[in-house]
Amino acid sequence: MTSIVVLGSTNMDLVAFVPRAPGRGETVTGREFRTIPGGKGANQAVAAARAGAEVAMIGAVGTDDFGVRLRAALDGAGVDTDLLRTAEGASGTAHIVVDDEGGNAIVVVPGANGTVTSLTHGDEALIGTADTLLLQLEIPLPVVTAGAVTARRLGVRTVLTPAPARPLPAELLAATDLLVPNEHEATALTGIADPYEAAAALLRDVPEVVITLGAAGCLHAARGGEPFTVPAPRVRTVDTTAAGDTFAGALAVALGEGRPVREALAWASTAAALSVQREGASSSMPYRSEIDAAHGSLTTGQEVDAV
Structure with missing residues (x-):
């Protein structure tokens, strides 16, 4: 079983489902509201655990009720939370609007996540036990x-999802093995709209890039190789929240198990396709048995349905 450590955020997602997202200064009536455990770090941890990895989480929750629920959700998913800190005050929150086409808009308030400013000796030791470190x-x-620097020093693969997109320091890029932006993040990082050209630009700083392209699948590029795309399964989209995190978590599992890159990307794309057919973030993420069953149907050209 592959071992993954996630260094990242935990947020309580406060999700409003609406026919369409409001414009500036506009009020719309929603049809439903939910609180769902999330955060990009926790999402990737749950996705990887459900996909079959042994997963541990480094991060922080607050002393509020959300913090209790966030820790319990990770524990319930089988994620090791021994090094998940509890910081005085509020947990992180993500305020999400999901429209009837499955699109979303998100505002993140860091809360306890902002207190994670350095690694402890225990954190570094835990990273050293992993096959892969997932970062956001x-x-x-x-x-x-x-x-990332610790993982590089200890011979651990680093996979970075650069979201929310921002300029990345050279030291971080130099210690990143695989960069996994979506097409908007790739454009934000490079100033280039075309994903092939953006990938080529990113390869100046990192050895391997996967750009997720939503319903169009994903683009893989690596130094010394020809770029290629892997199509996404055809699905009926309900909610795209955390689809990228599902993809990243499943991809880390597949690569950690030694699968060929094309196969790993197709398997991770199947996991993401299953997740967008369900509402919520961590609550939408499929289990390994579901991914395997749906991935098998994909080879026959059938549309992938949620199991």
Whole structure:
């Protein structure tokens, strides 16, 4: 079983479902409201655990009720939370509007995530036990960089989802093995709209890039190789929240198990396709048995349905 450590955020997602998102200064009536455990770090941890990895989480929750629920959700998913800190005050929150076409808009308030500013000796030791370290950008950038540098020093693969997109320090890029932006983040990082050209630009700083393209699938590029795309399964989209995190978590599992890159990307794309057919973030993420069953049907050209 592959071992994954996630260094990242935990948020309670406050989700309003609406026919369409409001414009500036506009009020619309929603049809439903839910609180769902999330955060890009926690999402990737749950996705990887459900996909079959042994997963541990480094991050922080607050002393509020959300913090209790966030920790319990990770524990319930089988994620090791021994090094998940509890910081005085509010947990992180994500305020999400999901429209009837499955699109979303998100405002993140960091809360306890902002207190994760450095690694402890225990954190570094835990990273050293992993096959892969998963990173995102919802905790302070210096500790993300410290995590990547530690992983590189200890021979652990680093997979970075650069979201929310921002300029990345050279030290972080130099310690990143695989960068997994979506097409909007790739454009934000490079100033280039075309994904092939953006990938080529990113390869100046990292050895391997996967750009997710939504319903169009994903683009893989690596130094010394020809770029290629992997199509996404055809599905009926309900909610795209955390689809990218589902993809990243499943991809880390597949690569950690030694699968060929094309196969790993197709398997991760199946996981993401299953997630967008369900509402919520961590609550939408499929289990390994579901991914395997749906991935098998994909080879016959059938549309993938949620199991």
